[in-house]
Amino acid sequence: MIPYTIDRRADSGVNNVTLGIWLFIASEVMLFGALFSSYALLRVSAPAWPHGRDVLGVWFGVGNTVVLSVMTALVLRARAVPPAVGRQFLAVGTVLAAVFLVIKGLEWRGEIAEGLVPSLNTFFAMYFTLTGLHALHVACGIVANVWVLLGASRVPDGMTSGRIRAVALYWTFVDVVWLTLFLLFYLT
């Protein structure tokens, strides 16, 4: 096995998985940072910008905020409990993430039916692109969770808990991005 897959290396203080996921988050910060910068630039130069609460379904957004935050709390909690319980927390969290996608899909369907499509104006272009990219992150997170759950019976417990710590960090990031989107689109 590759050294430090499970154990921490003394001089860096982390194992490979932890360092890898932090680097990944750093790159994700640059990705969404670029997108939020684009949002700011296009918004300040726009002659008019709709109030999100007037054109979007705020309650969809509130519902999804609750679902994703509970989900993230569960996954964060999964790090601290015994591995068998942690897997159950992760499983419930995965279901909640799927619920998030269902709610988001229903919301999009309603909007598109009303003619609120990306080509309408820059607000909706940004809204669909950013929430779409975020939903893609949720979908990838679900795949990662399932992979951790399926792998749990095949790899040592130490490795599974390392993986749970990694997905917990990822979900925290995904939740923070969602809260930012909720603020930028629904509440302003």
Next chain:
Amino acid sequence: MRIISTDHKVIGLQYLLTSLVFLLLGFVFILLIRWQLAYPSQPIPLIGAFLGESNVTQGVMLPEFYTQLSAMHGTVMVFLAIVPFAVGAFGNYLVPLMIGAPDMAFPRLNALSYWLYLAGGLVMVAGFFLPGGAASSGWTSYPPLADLAQAGQTAWLVGMFLLILSSLVGSINMITTIVQLRAPGLTMMRLPFFVWAQLVTSFLLLLAFPPLQAAAVLQLMDRLAGTSFFLPSGLVVSGEALHVSGGGSPILWQHLFWFLAHPEVYVLILPALGIVAEVIANATRKPLWGYRAMVGSALFIGFMSFLVWAHHMFLTGMGPTMSAFFQVTTMIISIPSVVIISSLLLSLYGGSIRFTVPALFALAFLPMFGIGGLTGLPLGLAATDIPLHDTYYVVGHFHYIVAPGTLFALFAGIYYWFPKVTGRTMNSVLGQLHFWGSLAGMNGIFLPMLIEGLAGVNRRLYDGGRTYTYTAPVIHLYSGQWWATVLLGAVQLCFVANLVWSLARGKRVSQNPWDATTLEWTTTSPPPHENFPSTPRVHRGPYDYSPNNAAADFLPQSQP
């Protein structure tokens, strides 16, 4: 050997072969371009008939095809050839060996990174078979042109998306490997400079590429979902108002693109500096002069490279305040580059240089990179950049950096590490031919470009600017550049022949034929799976050449 392997050496070789094929493809594009510039409206010899009626009519290249070739030449060379060559091939193969690790930290992600790269490259190049051909809006894909271009641009964007995923996975892997898997005793300041260069490069890939990913997503939305991220209001195309919501900003794309693409320049050059440092230390039989200063400079370059991007955008009307800021940062970033080059130059002083083929390439790198760097200074200052912008001067400048600069370093690396990969050396007569031919050919192409650019010739003209009278004094240079390109191509055939011949017939050598100090030379050639029979232990710095009171003129890092 399995095709899908997680061994870093196999993946490194896969990267090498694939990037060499793309390098050749990018070169074929340029052969066609240089023919067109030298002999416009004359039929392309030999292959003109096979390029498709929509591209070439009666052997003569059409303007649309010319723009596709120039856009794809840049794209293929930067994203599909040089970066995977420098980082994917050299980084993957050598870094674990140089740090005494059994493999990369995440072997499966490593394989994923290669296959994403291959898929991205194929998707991009497949654009040539779409209606309207491949991407034709330049390697920079500036909107609004790119937003409105043919389907090939969508292939370019999808391909770019895959490539960025590939480099993301690869860079996470590389950084984690260097931080976590160094052998006992191999402290950071005992790392070979090559490894430092790969580390900084990986940070650039990790942090600079995502904004282009964001930009690619936005441009894909513009093209596929009808949004207007990069389309301003009131755009008129072919005499008709464009029916889009408008309100977008083409300049936004330029910011996002160059936020990647300037660090990308250092992605192209840092691994090359790493290779040259290894080869020069070995050829001079001396420790590198100023190793610590070089490491510091590489780190400083990495940091500063995020603060210079808008010097590509002096003509966008961003105003003197912004220009002043980016001019200052641009002048600052030239300092660490000069520190590294000066250190390498000073390393030669008092050395008893072994003029092997890799050493020739590495030595030629220094003045060539010097020309490339110095010709860049006028482009970093707005006052001189404005008249030079978009001329052949710019093309000459960055090709001096990337072709006889980076490519020479990569060739040096191939000749230098070939014995490690195969247990055989490459033929030095063919190697010398390759070196001198490439040196003459590249200078024959790029030096005239500087002259043409100073005469004001625009870099994007299908006929090379023959319709303008001001180009008359320099137009005759094109035919010389064509013959230099032919020479360059011919000697690359020597290189390919040398590779193939040496694989089968090259002279068998010991595991350390260059009497080198770094860890990769302490294992067999080729190294076994998991690289070392037992984990090596490191006792000294990377360049212990000609030590005092020692029997040999070098001490390997693993020697107590």
